[in-house]
Amino acid sequence: MKKLLLLLTMTITFISCQEETKPVEPIEISAEDLHASVDKVTEIMIHDIFSPPVASRIFAYPNIAAYEIVALGNENYHSLVGQITDLTPIPKPDTISAINYDLSALVAHMELSKRLIFSEDRMEALRDSLYGVWEGKNPTVFKSSKDYGLLVADHIGEWMNKDNYPQTRTMPKFTVDADNPSRWQPTPPAYMDGIEPHWSKIRPFVIDSAAQFKPLPPPSFSMETNSDFYMELKEVYDVGKKIEEEGDESDEIAIAKFWDCNPYVSVTRGHLMFATKKITPGAHWIGITKIAARKTNSDFDKTLFAYTKTSMAIADGFISCWDEKYRSNLIRPETLINQHIDDEWKPVLQTPPFPEYTSGHSVVSGAASTALTSIFGDGFSFEDDTEVPYGLPVRSFNSFHEAAEEAAISRMYGGIHYRAAVEVGLIQGRNLGNFLVEKLHMKTDQRVADNLQ
Template sequence: MNECSTHFFYKKFYIAIRSLAFFVLAAVLFTSCKDKTTEEPTPTTLSKATSEFNADIATRWTDLQLQLIKSTPGYAPPVAARTLGYTSLALYESVVYGMPNYQSLVGQVNGLTSLPKPDLTKEYNWGLAANAALSTLITEMYATTNDANKRAIDSLRRNIESVIRIAIDNQPVTDRSNTFGAEIGKAIWEYSKTDGGHQGWSNNFPTDYKVPVGVGFWEPTSATQKIPLLPYWGKNRTFSSLNMTTNPTAPVSFSFKETSDMFKLAKEVYDVGKALTTEQKAIADFWADGGSTITPPGHHFNIANIVLKKEKVKLDKVAEVYAKVGMAVNDAFISCWRCKYTYNLMRPITYIRQAIDPKWSPLLATPPFPEYSSGHSSGSGAASETLTSIFGDNYAFTDNTHTGKYPDRNFKSFYEYANEATISRLYGGIHYRQGNENGQKNGKEIAKNILKLKFTK
């Protein structure tokens, strides 16, 4: 190789090395300058996995919530569904960093743009975090409950914490875990304030609402309650953005003509109500879930609890199931209420007394809000679709929600329970078949939208 060729070779080699060094330096600078706040923390092995904690850390809080729902003023079904949805989301977010195959729902759930994150270079106890998150949020959500209930909330928090602390005996871990859980609870509380339903328990019957008047429109069915329940609830933000526009199909055209589909629907309610069997009455009573009960959303949630206890699962599974069921049932009730105040359809008792039999009364007391569609059916559709996606079809279980009051009922699948809850409203005389069946179908679609969220990585 001559002198000129040698010089040319070394010059090219130097340029290549310098270019490579430039790209390496640029890559290092780019990596170091990335916004770490948008990245999910990398899990470490310092903390025990969420799957190593007992499920009763969460199920005991649900058991208490069902009692709080029964005895806290203003806890109508939509309000109960909303609270169960938010507390379930808080539970999930407080323990998800101990679930290696799962991820936070920040950026997926409608309007949830950020949440506190743990420092995973340090050890956390996810059981303590869950307990702190739930106690913090439940204290806020049931702020108007009675003093005995407030003492029960504080007592359960202290009891669960004391049991866990005995096992770990590590004050820094305890403090760190409690702080993180409380931060999640507070953040979800602040997030909940922006959905349109904040403190809905305080104004179930807003006096500024003007009841629409027209042929076939809802009319008060009680001499004392002239304003319908939560008329603005359908405007609330849903957990899935898709559920803001997921609605039941429209009801049939209203008519008093005996040849009309509307008349046939009302006549069915009338005929069934006059010839109820003992079993049909039992079904209607079992699913009534009226005032001073755990409400329909609570009933659906209790079924989830029954299954979780039966399966002897751990805390990670409870967090997943609660989050999916809680958000689905909440969104189902928002969609249902949106539909109710879109169509303002009169109740069967009003239609039948005006067009068929002025002396007729249903088995169950008619709730004070429009008929279409059925909240029971919407909620059971959402819960059954969610539970089936997790535990499979043909899952047999016993619903002991009303043990001591009504006999337990056995079901071969979640869809079977949903179908019974749905038809119960026809037996009770408070819904037409279309409100029941279309409500359940819509509830299932609502649940499918929740299940589209990417819980796993």
């Protein structure tokens, strides 16, 4: 019996020693891991059908949470505390714990993303697959880094929940002024209510207020054929008829469809109505951010920096744009053309369910392109394959600004915006983007050459 006990003790000791001496591997977090998390968020948002403004909020907060962790662990990056509205310092990690800051950042990104979408199980599937790999390499570092990432996610989550978004969920629907011929009316085929009429009440990230970049008002409404407004309306109709005559080979149709980015397109088949799902305009620019980061071989921290700066520009762009949309409350071209010019005319694209002025694509593209130019430089050429999953070909651009200009004019080609909304909206977005670039100091060395190393 004593010999059996002795043998058992020796066996346990041997196993224990084996476990203690088992080599651990370093946990390396790459930019591709971050791309995978951002791509998963985009995929889920398409599945869950979030409106463009709400989608911009979903992108921004997880990026900020992750960025604040990186800024704590990398002296080349500066915290956003004191630079964006109401953000307070994240808690510091326990000094006795070994922390992999990039791992913690990615944990925070996935956790906060999970809280912002509906299909949590889809995000959890990605998270669990990564957790399994990391824990197997170094259990101690994994646990301490994960715990810290979750701690920061809680901190940013508390700040996030004070941005007035929860309150806007219970605010009244937008009331249509049917007696005023200049005011927006729901459009076919679904005749949906106006989306997010209270978005201007959301707390902005960088801009001082929703109205800080209030644009010039649209041309005065008039159906007199010599008025500026009517001539812009007629231009939309004429462009649409020209595109119709040229058919699907028209470059204008290709441009309109490439930048459509309507997350909910209603399709009618007999008595049935269903939706086709696509990315939002903000998600398209997040996709362009990924393309630029990959082209420059940006590491995890640089990639996160690009995502964070661009997503804040997009989010504040939507707040600024939606403030003007529901202030001017301008009627869409489709409604007036059908009432006064041609009752059978249809736009190339389905008209989105909210007022016309200014163009959301134009504002967001102007802001995002300005942020990206500040990171990767002007004259940054790229192949945009963001829309390939939706059956559209790659388009080439010589700069972010060139892409923004095409995105803006695509809305007039699509028949859903007047020229003023496109041109003024682009200026509105660029002014906002320039303000963001001048105000934020996120990186010690922001030279373009640094991003190309």
